[in-house]
Amino acid sequence: MYVDPRVARGITKFFLSDRPELEPESLEKIIHEVCDTAPPRPKNAGRSELCRHAYEHLLLPLENRGFCCVLDIAPEDPILLCSIVGGNKTIGFRWVSLLHTVVSDNYWIVKQLTVKPHAIWRCMQRVGCSEIAGITEPLSLAFGFATPLMTVFEKEGWKQFAIPVREGLFVGKFDEYGWSLDTYLSRKEHEFGSRWDKFLDLFPDIPQWTQDEVRNLWMTEQLTEIGKTGRIVDRCRWLATPYTPQARSA
Known part of the structure; x- marks a missing residue:
């Protein structure tokens, strides 16, 4: 929709x-x-x-x-x-x-x-829902995956902070105000290719969880496996440069 x-x-x-x-x-x-x-x-x-x-x-x-x-x-x-x-x-x-x-x-x-307002409404738009409840899952995944990804961000010296979710990812940064997710990028199968596909392809399909399951443990396991074959930033070199947002649509 x-x-x-x-x-x-x-x-x-x-x-x-x-x-x-x-x-x-x-x-x-x-x-x-x-x-x-x-x-x-x-x-x-x-x-x-x-x-x-x-x-x-x-x-x-x-x-x-x-x-x-x-x-x-x-x-x-x-x-x-x-x-x-x-x-x-x-x-x-x-x-x-x-x-x-x-x-x-x-x-x-x-x-x-x-999670900045721009990222919230952009996620809502790209997911195709007209209420906040419709983006509960991607927001929940982002909060659940954040902590282990913060550790890798600091270890590898990323300038962009990215969190994969189902059919997309949140992108942001770390600055004097703390960690922020500034926008949401949709990556559905029918959409044109993007360099972010290379980042998302590092991770297996995200399982279907119940609400009570601890999601950061899954992300920690994936990052451990990915790290066995090299640093993420060496495979996705743009992570070492700050994110430059495109002009907003009307």
């Missing part, structure tokens, strides 16, 4: 307007509220007891407020990660997270990734 870009822009702006519950500052306040009201940690507690305390007094309250939470007990200092996506009409969607090291008792609030 063809979606006029002006319509897609209007829907994006409307969806993100006057939504105080989505404001990143409001989400940060929820994190502070949960952390500040948690009861003191048991004195001389062991690792297991500290994990249980974090689960009961941080993970569950934040899950009840809409956050997606994971407690990784594998490291010597277990890590709690609680994330949620907020935003507004100016910044687009922003990923806000609490990162907590359980044993050492350190906290960070990080805003890992922003």
